[in-house]
Amino acid sequence: xxxxxxxxxxxxxxxxxxxxxxxxxxxxxxxxxxxxxxxxxxxxxxxxxxxxxxxxxxxxxxxxxxxxxxxxxxxxxxxxxxxxxxxxxxxxxxxxxxxxxxxxxxxxxxxxxxxxxxxxxxxxxxxxxxxxxxxxxxxxxxxxxxxxxxxxxxxxxxxxxxxxxxxxxxxxxxxxxxxxxxxxxxxxxxxxxxxxxxxxxxxxxxxxxxxxxxxxxxxxxxx
Numbered sequence: 001x002x003x004x005x006x007x008x009x010x011x012x013x014x015x016x017x018x019x020x021x022x023x024x025x026x027x028x029x030x031x032x033x034x035x036x037x038x039x040x041x042x043x044x045x046x047x048x049x050x051x052x053x054x055x056x057x058x059x060x061x062x063x064x065x066x067x068x069x070x071x072x073x074x075x076x077x078x079x080x081x082x083x084x085x086x087x088x089x090x091x092x093x094x095x096x097x098x099x100x101x102x103x104x105x106x107x108x109x110x111x112x113x114x115x116x117x118x119x120x121x122x123x124x125x126x127x128x129x130x131x132x133x134x135x136x137x138x139x140x141x142x143x144x145x146x147x148x149x150x151x152x153x154x155x156x157x158x159x160x161x162x163x164x165x166x167x168x169x170x171x172x173x174x175x176x177x178x179x180x181x182x183x184x185x186x187x188x189x190x191x192x193x194x195x196x197x198x199x200x201x202x203x204x205x206x207x208x209x210x211x212x213x214x215x216x217x218x219x220x221x222x223x
Contacts, residue, residue: 007189007198007215015195022067035109036065039074042105046098061120061128072109074102076117079129122158127214130155131201134165134212138203144171144180152184155216162186162217169203169210187217 008016024032040063047059064075099115106113123129130151137147148165155163162185170177188194195218203210 007196011192011196014192019062020065020067022065032067035106039063039065039072039102039106042102043074043076046101050098061126067111070111071114072111073114073116076115078117078119079123079126124154124158125160125197125216125218127197127199127216128201130163130165130216131199131212131214135201135203138210139205145182148182152182156184160185160216160218164215166213167210168212170208171210173205173207185217187215189215 012018020033020036022032043063044060059078061077061079064077066073066075095115095117099113102115103113120126133154134144134147134151137150138144144167148167151165152163162183164181164183164187166179166181168177168179171180187196189196197216197218199214201212201214203212
């Protein structure tokens, strides 16, 4: 069998938790799923337009949604860019305005909306942040091996147990597309209890589109 399962979905319920946490009747499930997607799209669009961020995906790592009887709690998880965190601390009125606009947009839900912003403790254990770092280096025509080596050094400072990076495409502008793998430390992909984080990332360079996948092993596997 091919290894085609998503590493995050494979570990859902063990080391990975869902980004949406709520319960609904089967007939109401599609409607709830669409609401979650609309909330996520609205937040990213609002942040990009009104808070002067070039790309909301670089600021926001994920958006978690928890639904209760009379409350919808939206948790925005940010990584290295601290723009939203600075707004939260220095200009809380902008975050309050953000929350009011979100409530106004989804007034038909008849539930209160609460927004909270959190920052991950060790950003360089997150593969999305490492992917953004490598992408910026490659767009500046830095050697892909040098860029990945630097990313591995940053992840090692945050006590990552292992990292694996795959890049495919016209690497370095070569005529022939190829696939390159670089691995450091342990990355036990077949162990469900191992806390593996994963992301796939598209890099648009002047010589073509590159595809990148990153796996990080954060904790020791549980006995």
